[in-house]
Amino acid sequence: MLEKELLTTxxxxxxxxxxxxxxxxxxxxxxxxxxxxxxxxxxxVEIVVMVQDVYGIRIDTQDQAREILSTVKSLADYIREKGGIKSISD
Known part of the structure; x- marks a missing residue:
């Protein structure tokens, strides 16, 4: 599950x-x-950099980051929506 993987990371x-x-x-x-x-x-900021490095997805603005990083679920949903690298366990 991507959420668990993100939480651990x-x-x-x-x-x-x-x-x-x-x-x-x-x-x-x-x-x-x-x-x-x-x-x-x-x-x-560290999480945004990690998302770019690990999943190849940019989060460009502070407002966008605030919304995307509101919860682990919202971050996972964003990664899925943008087609980031899928979790092995998904």
Whole structure:
């Protein structure tokens, strides 16, 4: 499942210290004060770069990034929509 793959990558990339539960809600806020992972705008930049490197998809504007990175689900949906490299487990 692409969402699980993204979550694992984001946790590692952003050095999330908290244990992430197996039933992590994929529609919870990803970045900002309500983020269950404690991610901030610097983490968002790292995620945008990772999406470009791993999936070959550009996120061009800050407004676009804010919308796409609102949740893990929205990020996965965007990658699927843009035809990024598919997860092996999909």
């Amino acid at each position: 984001i946790v590692e990339l952003c050095n999330v210290q908290e244990d992430v539960p197996d039933d992590f809600p994929m529609d919870s806020p990803l970045v900002g004060p309500d983020s269950l992972l404690g991610l901030d705008s610097l983490d968002a």
